[in-house]
Structure formats: structure tokens, C-alpha cells
Amino acid sequence: MLESETDNPVIPEHTEVLGDCQNPHCITQVESSLPRLYTRNEKGVCRCVYCEHEYQG
Numbered sequence: 428m429l430e431s432e433t434d435n436p437v438i439p440e441h442t443e444v445l446g447d448c449q450n451p452h453c454i455t456q457v458e459s460s461l462p463r464l465y466t467r468n469e470k471g472v473c474r475c476v477y478c479e480h481e482y483q484g
């Protein structure tokens with residue numbers, strides 16, 4: 428039995444709006460109008476969708 432993967436591009440299924448990204452080089456530090464979007468993985472770790480910096484709230 429094989430688990431087939433879809434051919435769709437990776438689109439975050441679950442995004443959450445949290446606080447500012449703690450990566451000083453993140454684009455959200457410059458583009459203040461961008462929503463602070465994070466994806467939460469199965470371990471409960473949130474990562475910035477722009478730079479994948481781990482969010483520690």
C-alpha cells in the first residue's frame with residue numbers, strides 16, 4: 428500500500444495570525460502591512476510563513 432501524495436503545491440492548511448516575527452530580517456519587519464501569518468505543525472510549533480522563523484509567543 429502506497430500513500431500517494433498530491434501534486435498540488437504546498438499551501439499551508441492552517442495559518443494563524445500571531446504577534447510580530449522575531450526574526451529581525453523577516454520581511455514583515457519592513458512590510459508592516461503584511462499580516463503576521465504562522466503555520467502550526469503537528470508538534471504545535473508555529474513558524475512564520477515568510478521566513479519560517481520559529482515563533483515563541
Ligand SMILES: [Zn+2]
Pocket residue numbers: 448449450453454455475476477478479480
Ligand atoms: Zn518571519
